Amino acid sequence: MSRPWIDVVYGTRPEAVKCAPLVAELxxxxxxxxxxxxxxxxxxxxxxxxxxxxxxxxVDLDVFRSGASLAETSSAIFGALAHRWAEAAPDAVVVQGDTASAALAAVAAYYAGSRVIHLEAGLRSGDLRSPFPEEGNRRLIAPVASLHLAPTDSAAANLRAEGVAPDDIVVTGNTGIDALHWQRTHPQRFDDPAMEEVVHGWDRLVLVTVHRRESWGGPLARVVAAVAETVTARSDVVAVLPMHPNPRVRREVVAAVGETDRVILCEPLPYAQFGRLLARAHCVVTDSGGVQEEAPALGVPALVVRDTTERGEGVEAGAARLIGTRREVVAAELAALLDDPAAHARMSRARELYGDGRAAPRAADAIERLLGLARAHSLAG
Known part of the structure; x- marks a missing residue:
């Protein structure tokens, strides 16, 4: 009897980070x-x-084309996957999170007759336009998924509220924390010697990651300008901003930074190097979902420059603050973390809010049960 076939599909770096521990475990x-x-x-x-x-x-579908619209990229992903599975469909397809890759792969797998497994299922902001298009993407996946691997109890509760059968939901923790544990045992020196100097030469480092589509055309520039203003007023502080590869994001960031010499723009850092920079940071200003999970695990306060978040655990625990994108608010919140040691201390206690580093074994156990495989491994945790 042949073994079942599981195809894990992803395209972006965050997906790769969170799928890697599960791929390795399977x-x-x-x-x-x-x-x-x-x-x-x-x-x-x-x-x-x-x-x-x-x-x-x-398999590398190689669908990305510079300048392509979201609809064009989505169409290319869907067509390429339909062609890949035309002759033989997998028994199960794993998709992660809320990207176009995840949503289109889930629908293509459903059409092909494969069971859909959603890794990091159940996150909800409650607003279809924020984050866009991620909130819509993850809601599209839920109705066609056979197995929902929820990272937290609140994510599982969201799914149950939408009518998903409790037996189809397994709370695993987030595999991003598995990856973070791996990264901390594989530290890397920075490829750029100048980054080593930044890490060792400044008392306080503010890490900034901004790229969200809903922030283009104003909000993103306001956030970056607020960081530049706040850092410039404090002689012992430097900010590092790894730039997203999207050309529009880069143009807005560069224009907003202006002549400020203590907001250092750099290329995207390799995963382990980014983790090292995050662990060194005094605080992080971010609109990234993954960074909202990683920062509390490292005891790094997170200022979330969005109007909504699907990761409310960090806000509820006091490890993150949801502050929006108004320039004066971002500047005031960042100043408070830089100038008030007590405020910083309240947010900087390391917390296991999103997992304990054992999400991949739990997810693999659930997948084996779905596929009717012998349970050779006891349920982790």
Missing amino acids: RRRASARTTVTVTGQHRQMADEVNASFGITPD
Whole structure:
């Protein structure tokens, strides 16, 4: 009897980071044939993550084209996956999170007759326009998924409230925390010697990651300008902003930074190097979902420059603050973390809000049960 076939599909760097621990666990067990299909959206960044975790994709759809619209990229992903699975469909397809890769792969797998497994299921902001298009993407996946791997109890509650059968939901923790644990045991020196000087030469470092589509055309520039203003007023503070590869994001960031010499713009950092920079940071200003999970695990206060968040656990625990994108608010909140040691201390206690580093084994156990495989591994945790 042949082993079941599981195809894990992803395209962006965050997806690669969170899928890598599960791919490694499934391949270690070898109870199913596990393949990796990449769409090619974040070419260099996702390739770097795959290489770090020793993953060589089985298929590269190579659909990304510079300047393509969201609809054009989505159409290309859907068509390429339909062609890939036309002759033989996987027994199950794993998608992660809320990207176009995840949503289109879930629908294509459903059309092909495969069971859809949603890793990091159940996150909800409650606003279809924020974050856009992520909130819509994850809501599209839920109705076609056979197994919902929820990272937290609140994510599982969201799914139950939408009518998902409780037996189809498993709370695993977030595999991003598994990846973070791996990264901390594999520290890397920075490729750029100047970054080593920044890390060792400044008392306080503010890490900034901004790229969200709903922030284009004003909000993103306001956030960056607020950081530049606040950092410039404090002689012992430096900010580092790894720039997203999207040309529009880069143009807005560069224009907002202006002549400020203590907001250092750099290329996207390899995963392990970014983790080292985050661990060193005094605080982080971010609109990234993954950073909202990683920062509390490292005891780094997070200022979330969005109007909504699907990761409310950090806000409720006091490890993150949801502050929006108004320039004066961002400047005031960042100043408080830089000038008030008590405020910083309240947010900087390390917390296991999103997982304990054992999400991948729990997810693999659930997948084996879904596929009717012998339970060779006891349920972790």
